[in-house]
Amino acid sequence: MDIIILNNIYHVIDAISYGLYAFLVGGLLLGFHRKIIARIQGRPGPPIIQYLIHTFKYYLKEISIPITAGNPLYIFMALMGIMVWLTALYLGVVFKTSLLILIGLYVLQKIVEHGCGLSSGSPYGKLGGVRSVFSAAAEVPLFAAVGIIYILTQSLIIKDIISYQLLNGPIIFKLPFAAFAFFILLISKAPNSPFGIVKDKSIVSGYITEHFGILESLILISDAIAWFVLLWLFIAVFIGPIVILNPLLTLIGMVILTFIISIICALTPLLTPNHSVMLQILITALVIIDLLHKSATI
């Protein structure tokens, strides 16, 4: 009996340390992202650990719940961000289960954005939330990409996809369209991206306008974990076991990917909501045509 409990405690500590690792790595990468954008724009930029400093600073700030907020949704949404991405971390990185579950969890991130925006009752938050609903088009290429991957590997379990790549080499060369769709997703999740209409500065801070203090700190934590998980997923699904089986190489791969994405983010303007959505729909159409072509040939 005691052994089971000790074992369980061991697993809990294991899980929490995984989460902490993902948060630290993700936070540092996001700080790095900010630094590179600053350097490209000719500014010195904040130190790389700025993201983590922000998180800790907000964690110790006082909050007060706005009178317009709808509770407990207002608080629960900030918690849900971490829940979603910790679940994605465990199911994806630790247990390597189905890719479809991870896509479902990614989709829940939209619910978090929307819920944060609408539950506060602030007009800026509402605009951010409605824009987040608009940009749901970013997920559709993902589903098509999942279909293409399934046609190629006959499995959506990440473990199977990795072992497929062990035999046949990286998928990125076989499915460039699917990889491109996934890469667009990474870009649209990055801060200051051309698709970042949700956090456009013209609507203050978008959906996190009314989530300040500790609630903002929670959202920053979830964003850092999300960045880690998404980069890991891209590397695992498209580049494969050469990089993913060695933690150090994985870290280097993540840094390189963040570098590429930062350069793209720094050099592109922010699109208007309609244009951002329509561009994503064009990409969707491209990937769906690829999917139909692939499934017709098999």
Next chain:
Amino acid sequence: MTPEKKSGIISLIIGIIGFACIIFYSNNVLLIYLGTALFTPFMIYGIGMMVNPKTKRSEEGRIPFRGW
């Protein structure tokens, strides 16, 4: 008690009960991991509310330094 403090205490209670459940009544590793994912944010929020600084507002529901 302010509603903020109350929400912190409630989430701390939920977190502690949840962790106790997954530690004492679970024998599946996947379930423990998912339970950790579910209850860790409650713990983070609850602890954060406990270390939250004392309010600078003169009265509940009023924003400091701005009158009104």
Next chain:
Amino acid sequence: MDIGKIWNYISKPEVVPRLFAAFLCLILAIEFFVPTTYYKDQLYPKDIPQSQIFKSSLAPYDRGGVPLIKPADIKTQYPQFEPIRGKITAYLTPLSQWLSEKTPYFGTTIVSTPGGILDEILYYTRGMDTILESLTLLISFMIFSWIYLNRERVE
């Protein structure tokens, strides 16, 4: 041609249904020419239209059988889950029994027990569908009645 103008045009709510309808027409027009096959051994077979008429007063829905004694002829996907299927399919209330003796068109009315809304629940195979079908009606009725009762309300 300005692509931005097109993008702005198709993002209007009133344009979206037209767009969707056109898209659907396109898909269905393509599908119309796709060759397909018919599988003979159907799970939920129907008689050839008009084949039962004047032979049975329960016309399109007559599956045979005697209530609680002899099960009717029903095919199911998972027979192991439905040990008493078809036992009550032929059940008629006394009134419907009397009506069915008087007219040969009883099966086409909605009040006939085997058939109409309730046929699947009596076939004992697709009960969940029956619940959902009635739920759809019920919910639309609820929405309508709420709007009707509160039509005078102003914000």
Next chain:
Amino acid sequence: MSLNIDSIAGVFYGYIPFGDIVFYFTEFSLIGFIIALFFTLVVYLTKPEKQLEFQIGDFGDKLNYVSLEELKIRRLMAIVCGICTAFAMLTGDLFDYALFLAVIGIANMGIVSAVKKEGVLSAAFYYGIIAMISTLPLFGASALILAKTGTLSILELAKNSHDLLFQKIIYAVGMVGETGIAPFYAAKAEMFRAPGAPYILMIHLSSLLIIVRTVEIMLNVH
């Protein structure tokens, strides 16, 4: 090709039979089911927020409330929508799934129909038209699949290959209309401007979960 549900939706845990309609549990569907039910609970507990609105051509903001009687009908619709979403995650029958989608579509309109705002109501009207049109491809595709294969059960259809690509496309088009994704989202996004966050959120949650679930079905049925 040896395909099974395990390689798409994770470990298969078991099923509940309701006659011919079998509800089955996989890792994926269990997580979806729990999320939908959990959210329904949160929506039930949450008070609607009070929404501040800009006034165009005027000073000051307008505070929008959700009145009690409006709250009751909208909460009921949100709960119906949540429960239907939760069970749509589990169902193992194409026709039953289409029916769940129809109920969700109607409940979605019910959630916003009580709001007395012109923009929101007209957006809901256009969404309703799309949802109504899309029942044709949805039920039509399940009828076509039944005619071609003789069964509607996803578990049976997943066992061997049937060459259902075009039927699946029609089914997906029906889902696209019913949930209003991508290019057809505009009508639905306007609906989200209505006050009452938790209920509006239910519309969004249901459509997103349904999309993921449909992808799973499309991959299973082949």
